[in-house]
Amino acid sequence: MFIRRAKEIVQSNDTIEVLYKNEPIWIEHVYSETETAYIRSLNNDKRMEVPILDLVENENI
Template sequence: MNASRAEQILKSPDTIGVKYRNNYVWIENVDKGRNTAYVTYLEKHNTVHVDIDQLEETGPMPQH
């Protein structure tokens, strides 16, 4: 993924699936200058700082 797409997902009103290391995450913040993002694991609820190019978009998520 690139920084522009990560920022689009962050600002989107839709819920778009994103994975980091095979786990679903929520993008909290994007730093385009450093090409990094803060993401929170949906299962564990811990936040980590990652390289944006390691994020994988999986598509729209079903609404609960």
Template structure:
């Protein structure tokens, strides 16, 4: 995934499926300088830092977040 798309997903009102090492994750923060993202794994709820390029955008919208 590229930085622009990671930002789009992070601020989108839609829930878009993103994978890291075949596990669904939520993007918490994107750092442009280091090209990393802070993500939360949805299966273990653990927060980790990863390179944005290692994230997979499936394009699948699984719902919407109401604001």
């Protein structure tokens, strides 16, 4: 995923499914300067900072 799209998802009123390592996550914040995102796992509520390039938008919904 690119930074621009991650920011669009964070600002969107829609629910957009995003995956990190094939697990559904919620993007809580995007850090442009480090090209990372602070995310929360929807499976176990774990929070972490990960590279934005490792996030995948699920477009098959």
